[in-house]
Amino acid sequence: MRRTAPLLVLCLTAAGLTACSSADTRPPPAPAGITAQAGSATSVHVMWQAAAPADGVTNYQVFQAGRLVRELPADRTMVDVTDLAPQTAYVFTVRARDAAGNTSGPSASAAATTPAAKAEDHQAPTAPARTTGRADGPRAATLSWAAASDDTGVTAYDVYQGGIRIHTAGPGESATTLTGLQPDTVYTFTVRARDGADNSSPDGPAVEVTTPPSAGQGPGTAPTGFTATASPGAVTLTWTAPDTGRPTAEYELHVNAKPVTVIQFGAGAVPPSGAAGVEYRLTVTEPAGTPWTLKLRARLPDGNWGAFSAERSIVLAP
Structure with missing residues (x-):
């Protein structure tokens, strides 16, 4: 955890009462793993590693020769710096900033040299064949x-x-x-x-x-504790959201091995107050006695679908 350094304490006194609040004054660590790669005669692609969630980073600042050229939210760890000159060497650094406005020191430098410009080139390369x-x-x-x-x-x-x-x-x-x-x-x-x-x-x-399941390297991506309960005209689903570091807002439900709906927060999926669990009530129009097998998976912060939950079998209620 990063927030272990002493914090500045601000106190205000009024009517004999003293109120104190702590202000975060410790900057996040400098971004690591910065690279720069010329993408064209006038652009360079800069990338770096994402900060740990405990660092509280809210945005990144990209500098070229000490001049701020881009500012990005915390979920962006790459950028194309454009409007550069052909056949020119450039050096880039990145700084991280947290919600309190503390800014890290600069990252290590990453250098790239843009290639020569080619006039009137409108022919795209061939696609990589394999x-x-x-x-x-x-x-x-x-x-x-x-x-x-x-x-x-x-x-x-x-x-x-x-x-x-x-x-x-x-x-x-x-x-x-x-x-x-x-x-x-x-x-x-x-x-x-x-x-x-x-x-x-x-x-x-x-x-x-x-990717294989994690073995002591962090939580998996499958919803856990998945249950399905049939009642007249409905099926109630409950599960616990996977721990992906961010709130999970979207799930894909499969019935009898086919995707049937996407469940979103605000559209019926309601997490009980103070819990990581989720409950969803699905309206059913198929005849009573119809067998169902159900499973679901979560949309991850990077846009991918995670692993499926355990599969549950039910029979629709009369």
Whole structure:
């Protein structure tokens, strides 16, 4: 835990009464794992590792040569810095800021040099012809791809997950390690090639990677304690949300091995006061005596679906 240093105490005295409040004055740690990769002749992709939840970080500041160029919320740990000059070396650092306004020291520096600009280049690279992946434990995966070609040369490879770019690798790289994943989760990755004019190829072949369940390295992603109870015209579901570090607001319910609905907070899913449990009442129109098997999974903070809960079997009530 970070908040163990002495706190500044502010006291106000009025009418013989003294009221004191503690102010957080300890800055979060500097971001770690910063990298910079030129994506085109005029842009550089900067990435860093997310802060631990206990650090209380609310946003990040990206600096180029000591000048603030981007400010991002805490759930963003990468950014494309644009409007740069071709064939120019750039150095970037990142600072973290918490809710009290405390700002960390600068991260380590990351340098990148933009390539030369190519005039009137509108031809995109070919898509990487092959993509493979494997899990490296519950929270990491290694991805590899075949080289792409371009008339002016590939300058970067972009890794996408769920249609969102999550990583950028250099033109000479054909593999990378992705970290910060969730245990017991299916991920689908694709890779695109990019050239110096920012033309992107189509997606290469998609590859699925399933991370194994965690073994003492953090909680799993499956809802626990799942129950299903039939009553006339309804089925009541209860479960405990997975511990993903953030509130879980969306679940996908499967009945008889098929997805039937998405359950969202504010649309019937109500967590009991002061508990991690969730209850949902599902209206039923099928005939009494119909057998159902049910299971559900949660939408994780990174947008993926987590692991399924245990499966429950019921018979619809008359």
